[in-house]
Amino acid sequence: MIDEFDDALALANGPQPTAPRDPAPAAPAPRPAPPVQAAHIAPDWDTARATAHRAVRPLAPRRLPLDLALGHTLAAPLTALTDLPAFDTSAMDGWAVAGPGPWRLADDGPGALAGRPAARPLTDGEAVPIATGARVPEGATAVLRAERGTSAGRRLTGPNPQPGADIRPRGQECRTGTELLPARTPLTPVTLGLAAAAGYDQLPVRPRPRAEVLILGDELLFRGLPHDGRIRDALGPMTGPWLTALGAQVMVTRRLGDDAEALYEAMSTTRADLLVTTGSTAAGPMDHLRAVLDRLGARLLISGVAVRPGHPMLLAELPDGRPLVGLPGNPLAAVSGLLTLAQPLLRALGDRPAPAEAEAALTDAVRGHPRDTRLVPVAAPEPGLVRPLSYAGPAMLRGIAAASALAVIPPGGAEAGAPVRLLDLPDA
Numbered sequence: 001m002i003d004e005f006d007d008a009l010a011l012a013n014g015p016q017p018t019a020p021r022d023p024a025p026a027a028p029a030p031r032p033a034p035p036v037q038a039a040h041i042a043p044d045w046d047t048a049r050a051t052a053h054r055a056v057r058p059l060a061p062r063r064l065p066l067d068l069a070l071g072h073t074l075a076a077p078l079t080a081l082t083d084l085p086a087f088d089t090s091a092m093d094g095w096a097v098a099g100p101g102p103w104r105l106a107d108d109g110p111g112a113l114a115g116r117p118a119a120r121p122l123t124d125g126e127a128v129p130i131a132t133g134a135r136v137p138e139g140a141t142a143v144l145r146a147e148r149g150t151s152a153g154r155r156l157t158g159p160n161p162q163p164g165a166d167i168r169p170r171g172q173e174c175r176t177g178t179e180l181l182p183a184r185t186p187l188t189p190v191t192l193g194l195a196a197a198a199g200y201d202q203l204p205v206r207p208r209p210r211a212e213v214l215i216l217g218d219e220l221l222f223r224g225l226p227h228d229g230r231i232r233d234a235l236g237p238m239t240g241p242w243l244t245a246l247g248a249q250v251m252v253t254r255r256l257g258d259d260a261e262a263l264y265e266a267m268s269t270t271r272a273d274l275l276v277t278t279g280s281t282a283a284g285p286m287d288h289l290r291a292v293l294d295r296l297g298a299r300l301l302i303s304g305v306a307v308r309p310g311h312p313m314l315l316a317e318l319p320d321g322r323p324l325v326g327l328p329g330n331p332l333a334a335v336s337g338l339l340t341l342a343q344p345l346l347r348a349l350g351d352r353p354a355p356a357e358a359e360a361a362l363t364d365a366v367r368g369h370p371r372d373t374r375l376v377p378v379a380a381p382e383p384g385l386v387r388p389l390s391y392a393g394p395a396m397l398r399g400i401a402a403a404s405a406l407a408v409i410p411p412g413g414a415e416a417g418a419p420v421r422l423l424d425l426p427d428a
């Protein structure tokens with residue numbers, strides 16, 4: 001995987017200042033590349049995504065109380081357990097009236113209040129005060145709003161409301177058994193509210209897949225400024241939250257350095273549904289990932305993808321069937337791995353529908369790789385248009401931090417005005 005191309009392509013998107021070169025750090029002794037298994041051919045980008053989606057089966061459904069169900073996915077259709085409203089309800093504060101006015105006010109008590117038993121039935125020409133949400137008494141033909149009527153003693157006058165006015169009839173929103181939401185709907189605050197209104201205490205959910213993140217690399221610092229050839233870990237703070245935005249429940253992010261034994265131990269003992277590593281996907285002297293996968297007896301399903309940046313990414317199946325996504329260490333390449341492999345895997349594990357894919361026209365031509373797809377950070381200056389951003393080299397996050405999406409540039413490139421597919425970026 002020879003690659004002077006990525007930085008050159010990134011620079012082609014716009015002017016970038018050159019930084020003075022640091023003296024080269026002392027290189028460790030070169031080591032032969034560790035063995036990798038048969039599935040070595042790098043699939044094209046769309047095939048890699050489809051392979052990742054097919055690689056796993058949805059997690060088993062379970063029942064969760066409503067207050068624990070947020071973010072999981074409905075495992076069965078949400079059918080109403082009650083009529084909604086469950087009874088004829090007043091939509092306004094005022095009076096429930098029977099027939100045309102003027103009306104005689106019943107003088108017994110405060111009238112019909114929400115959450116109380118129904119007021120006694122009305123006969124023609126009678127009225128009773130009623131609150132929003134209260135049961136409409138039998139015999140009532142409409143509700144007269146408070147601001148439209150005048151009461152003096154036991155006499156109520158006002159314009160005759162249309163029959164049925166300001167009464168929400170029982171079953172107006174749904175009947176018992178109506179399908180309110182299909183299976184596979186993500187449980188959001190509003191869908192939880194609907195489930196409660198429809199009578200649910202618990203829901204059948206497909207749980208959020210549990211993910212464990214392993215940050216590899218002895219060169220990484222976790223606080224302070226770069227020094228002595230060491231750099232800040234940019235992937236620890238980004239990968240967990242990104243996986244969360246993609247539907248995972250991140251159990252832990254661990255920093256393992258370049259310790260092959262620690263990596264072996266972590267892979268053998270994980271209880272996560274998905275393991276994600278960062279770095280060590282290529283063939284550098286300290287890149288143990290492939291050797292450890294080999295030792296563990298893992299199966300490489302994808303070993304490299306025809307995408308820039310990110311082409312050394314990999315997908316493996318651990319001996320017990322758990323998937324492992326290996327994100328490349330270059331930060332923008334890791335983003336590419338998240339969107340290419342982790343996203344479809346998480347979608348399959350959580351049984352979520354594919355998101356709608358947007359398209360927009362490029363403001364400027366974008367150079368392509370001759371064989372590989374490129375993922376390029378773009379801003380949207382106006383609806384339907386996207387502009388490629390600078391600072392989009394594999395080791396940079398500056399471009400994508402200002403981006404609204406990643407544009408999918410097919411092999412060979414795209415002309416100005418050409419429509420390109422867009423990949424969403426999480427905003428929270």
Ligand SMILES: Nc1nc2c(c(=O)[nH]1)N[C@H]1C(S)=C(S)[C@@H](COP(=O)(O)OP(=O)(O)OC[C@H]3O[C@@H](n4cnc5c(N)ncnc54)[C@H](O)[C@@H]3O)O[C@H]1N2
Pocket residue numbers: 001002003006215216217219220231232233234235236278279280281282283284287309310311312327328329330331333394
């Ligand atoms: N001979 C070749 N060398 C490389 C190739 C290749 O095809 N042949 N591919 C290059 C590409 S493309 C990428 S991407 C990287 C992938 O490298 P690894 O996944 O093995 O990652 P590392 O070697 O550990 O690190 C690469 C780079 O990224 C920095 N890094 C790593 N982790 C982090 C982190 N958590 N936060 C910030 N930066 C990180 C690391 O310091 C290196 O600079 O390989 C190329 N080489």
Ligand code: MOO
Pocket residue numbers: 003006307308309310311312328330332333394395
């Ligand atoms: O350059 Mo590498 O393509 O994955 O960042």
